[in-house]
Amino acid sequence: MAVTEHDVRHIATLARLGLTADRVPALVAELNGILAHMDVLAKVDTSGVDPVHGVGAGGMRLRADDGEPYPMTRPRESFAPEMRDGFFLVPRLATHADEEEGA
Amino acid sequence: MSPHDPGSLPVAQLAASVGAGRLGATAAVQASIDRARDVGAGRDGLNAVISSDDEAALRAAEAVDARRGDAGDAAALRLAGVPVLLKDNIATVDLPTTCGSRILEGYVSPFEATAVARLREAGAIVLGKTNMDEFAMGSSTEHSAYGPTLNPIDRTRVPGGSSGGSAAAVAAGVTRIALGSDTGGSVRQPAAFCGVVGVKPTYGRVSRHGLVAFASSLDQIGVLGRTVDDAALGLEVIAGVDPLDATSADVPMPSLRGGLAHVSDGLPLRGLRVGRAKEYFPAGLDARMREQLDAAFALLRVAGAQIVDVSLPHTELAVPVYYVIAPAEASSNLARFDGARYGARRAGAGLREMYEHTRSEGFGAEVTRRILIGTYVLSAGYYDAYYRRAQEVRGLIAQDFSRAFDTVDVLLTPTTPTPAFAIGAVSDPYEMYLNDVFTVTANLAGVPAMSLPIGHVDGLPVGAQIIAPHFGEPAMFRAAYALERALAVEAAA
Numbered sequence: 308m309a310v311t312e313h314d315v316r317h318i319a320t321l322a323r324l325g326l327t328a329d330r331v332p333a334l335v336a337e338l339n340g341i342l343a344h345m346d347v348l349a350k351v352d353t354s355g356v357d358p359v360h361g362v363g364a365g366g367m368r369l370r371a372d373d374g375e376p377y378p379m380t381r382p383r384e385s386f387a388p389e390m391r392d393g394f395f396l397v398p399r400l401a402t403h404a405d406e407e408e409g410a
Numbered sequence: 411m412s413p414h415d416p417g418s419l420p421v422a423q424l425a426a427s428v429g430a431g432r433l434g435a436t437a438a439v440q441a442s443i444d445r446a447r448d449v450g451a452g453r454d455g456l457n458a459v460i461s462s463d464d465e466a467a468l469r470a471a472e473a474v475d476a477r478r479g480d481a482g483d484a485a486a487l488r489l490a491g492v493p494v495l496l497k498d499n500i501a502t503v504d505l506p507t508t509c510g511s512r513i514l515e516g517y518v519s520p521f522e523a524t525a526v527a528r529l530r531e532a533g534a535i536v537l538g539k540t541n542m543d544e545f546a547m548g549s550s551t552e553h554s555a556y557g558p559t560l561n562p563i564d565r566t567r568v569p570g571g572s573s574g575g576s577a578a579a580v581a582a583g584v585t586r587i588a589l590g591s592d593t594g595g596s597v598r599q600p601a602a603f604c605g606v607v608g609v610k611p612t613y614g615r616v617s618r619h620g621l622v623a624f625a626s627s628l629d630q631i632g633v634l635g636r637t638v639d640d641a642a643l644g645l646e647v648i649a650g651v652d653p654l655d656a657t658s659a660d661v662p663m664p665s666l667r668g669g670l671a672h673v674s675d676g677l678p679l680r681g682l683r684v685g686r687a688k689e690y691f692p693a694g695l696d697a698r699m700r701e702q703l704d705a706a707f708a709l710l711r712v713a714g715a716q717i718v719d720v721s722l723p724h725t726e727l728a729v730p731v732y733y734v735i736a737p738a739e740a741s742s743n744l745a746r747f748d749g750a751r752y753g754a755r756r757a758g759a760g761l762r763e764m765y766e767h768t769r770s771e772g773f774g775a776e777v778t779r780r781i782l783i784g785t786y787v788l789s790a791g792y793y794d795a796y797y798r799r800a801q802e803v804r805g806l807i808a809q810d811f812s813r814a815f816d817t818v819d820v821l822l823t824p825t826t827p828t829p830a831f832a833i834g835a836v837s838d839p840y841e842m843y844l845n846d847v848f849t850v851t852a853n854l855a856g857v858p859a860m861s862l863p864i865g866h867v868d869g870l871p872v873g874a875q876i877i878a879p880h881f882g883e884p885a886m887f888r889a890a891y892a893l894e895r896a897l898a899v900e901a902a903a
Contacts, residue, residue: 308795310786322741322785323748324778325766337779338786341840345730345787348799351806358801359808359854368656377654379520380503386520388755397750397761 308346309339416441421492421586421640422667425533428491431478435471435491439535442493442585443467446537449562449582456560458569458578460498461505462538467493470535487533488647494529495579495588498539499546500631501620502526509622510542510554510572513753513772523620524655525589525631525648532647537585540575544774545744546596546624548572549845550836553776558833563605563871567830570600570845576634577604586636587644593624594732595825595849597632598861602825602873605863607641607890608634610849612881613856614659616645617652625739626657628732628853638862638890642666645883664884669891677714678892682885684715685818689725690848699824702865702872707822709896710889718818722810725851727803732850733843734787734800740777741784747772779839808855815879820889823848825861825873848875858883862890864897 310318312331315338319326326334389396416424416438427433443464446452451459474491496502499509501519508514526536543553551559551574559574561567562582569578573590577600580588590597592610601608610632621631631648635641646667651660669678686707691700707717749755749768756771758764773781787796814821826845836842852859857880861873874893878886 308792314786315782318782318785318789321789322781323745323762323765323769324773324781325763325770327770334779334782337839338782340838341733341779341783341843342786344840345734345796345800347727348730348734348803349795351724351727351799351803353799353802353806356802356805356809358798359804368660370653370656377521380522381518381520383520386518395750399761 308342310335310342417445417583417586420637421489421635421643424586425488425490425492428474428533429478429487433491435474435533435535436468438491439467439471439493439537442537446584449584451579451582451584453556456562456565456578456582457541457557458559458575458582459495459538459584460508460541460556460575463505466504467535467537474533474535488643489529490533492534492587493537493585494534495537495540495576495585496526497542497573497576497588497590499542499591499622500526500589501622502536502539505536505539507539507622508556509546510544510556511772511774511777512555513747513768515555515754517752519620521620523631524617524652526620528648534647540573540579540588542575543572544777545622545740546572546591546593547740547776547780549595549599549842550831551575551600552833553774555774560833561604561830564830564869566832567870568603568833570603570826570830572596572600573634574600577601577606577608580604580606580634580636586640588634589644589648590632590634591621591624592630592632592853593628593736594853595846597634598825598849598859598873598875599845601634601861602863602871603830605871606634606636607638607860607862608632609641609645609860610852610858611645611649611883612659612858614657615649615661615663615858615881615883617650617655617658619652619654623743625736626743627739628736638669638887638894639667641860642887659881661881666883666887668884669888679710679889680714682715682820682889683718683818684710684889685718685720685814685821687720687722687725687814687821687823689722690823695824696828696867698867699828699872702867703822703824703874706864706874706893709893709900710822713892713896715889720814720818720821722814722851724803724806724810728807728851728854729843729847731800731803731807731854732846733783734796735804735854737780737784738788738797739784741781741788744777744781776839804854807851811851811855811857811879819878819885820882821877822889823875823877825849825875829867829870829872852877856880858886860886860890862894864893
């Protein structure tokens with residue numbers, strides 16, 4: 308299987324990676340170069356083999372959903388770009404005003 | 411280094427000397443700081459250490475010395491006054507944790523990795539953070555936003571990667587132990603290239619809490635040591651179950667240092683079956699690498715081990731499997747570096763554009779490639795062909811190991827196909843991935859493996875890898891101690 312420029316742009320969108328147009332052709336070549344080596348996996352007989360999802364002894368342990376949050380050495384404010392009323396501020400995603408503008 | 415230099419003392423001896431008051435922790439730390447300056451470990455030299463705070467390290471050393479004076483408990487500290495370095499993807503509260511990436515430049519964690527907390531509790535002094543391939547994706551430490559690390563054995567060569575800074579610093583004598591992380595060979599391969607010991611423990615043996623995740627089903631924190639005993643002590647201190655990592659295993663850590671004991675009949679490996687897997691000795695393997703390994707097998711036989719031919723038939727599929735699974739997990743783990751949760755935010759019109767600007771400006775070329783591959787193999791229409799299929803073949807690789815370990819106790823293999831290559835010599839991504847051909851299998855199966863130096867080719871170190879069954883570190887170290895001692899005896903003869 309080989310990826311096209313369209314595929315690369317699509318997976319970049321899924322991965323939230325902004326790619327400039329001039330990088331796409333080189334990435335198509337690089338990804339196809341790598342994926343060609345994966346084709347061998349299609350030829351392996353895996354009938355009766357369970358896929359491995361992890362290698363830990365006995366999987367993950369569960370614990371009671373209680374207890375104090377992990378103690379941090381610095382206040383939250385020290386590593387948030389902006390805070391207001393105890394909340395982190397992130398860039399605006401959409402507002403009612405945007406919706407009206409788009410309508 | 412003179413014999414009186416604290417830096418030349420094995421870790422066990424240094425800690426005992428500090429604990430007993432024969433040597434100050436401050437003197438030990440100062441010796442490491444001096445050594446780092448003399449060898450040029452920093453950004454303008456080997457570029458192995460990318461952040462450090464000498465004054466803080468000396469203050470921590472003074473605190474260890476003070477504990478000895480006041481409470482008298484320093485004697486119980488297993489790493490009293492031992493300087494250590496940490497790979498820069500292991501969280502520390504007092505130094506930045508950048509993962510070798512622009513996106514985390516200046517980031518200081520609000521909590522500390524469990525492995526680091528355990529080192530400090532044992533009296534170790536954190537000297538600094540070491541360079542690495544960005545987000546541990548690489549085998550040469552050339553893919554760091556902070557520039558390449560040089561191999562101290564030959565500064566025109568790479569130190570291996572991705573824990574290249576830790577390996578180079580230990581090889582240059584800055585510290586006797588350093589922590590790294592190993593997802594596909596990132597502790598063992600640089601250990602081999604730099605001529606030091608590198609251990610990847612069993613998956614679950616060491617807590618991953620505070621290790622910035624790359625591929626969570628493969629990642630383990632490991633130890634680089636000057637000698638087998640240095641590495642053993644470091645691993646004993648950091649191992650053990652941790653409530654903050656649900657995949658850490660509640661399996662007691664037996665002493666690894668039993669291998670030091672003298673054996674009355676001179677056969678320290680009596681009864682040990684060592685496997686020679688033909689897939690790790692392909693026809694194309696450099697003849698001089700093969701000779702070094704053959705010599706190591708001969709030494710193990712003289713030490714009492716029985717050498718048994720075995721086969722792990724799916725070995726050649728390990729690199730393709732790894733380079734599906736590791737990028738898939740990475741594409742998910744690295745989603746958090748988006749400028750909102752983590753990462754230096756770059757402005758954009760709206761949330762999506764902010765994400766895209768932050769990530770495209772923050773990640774380097776190899777990380778971008780792997781996120782794209784990982785996203786592709788998990789996407790609708792390709793999941794079954796790539797990701798699910800890779801998980802199935804991973805099952806076959808794990809099965810190979812469990813069958814081999816029915817007949818042998820450990821395996822001995824080359825760690826790498828070649829010694830350290832020249833900086834800039836490998837530009838094709840897949841050719842770089844093939845450096846991991848002998849190491850990724852242990853991560854895929856979750857078994858422990860370690861590399862130790864066994865000789866040289868063209869003046870460059872060569873490493874042998876010992877692989878053991880799950881939680882088989884004691885047998886692995888028993889073989890490693892015996893091989894290291896036999897090599898020393900041979901060198902002295």
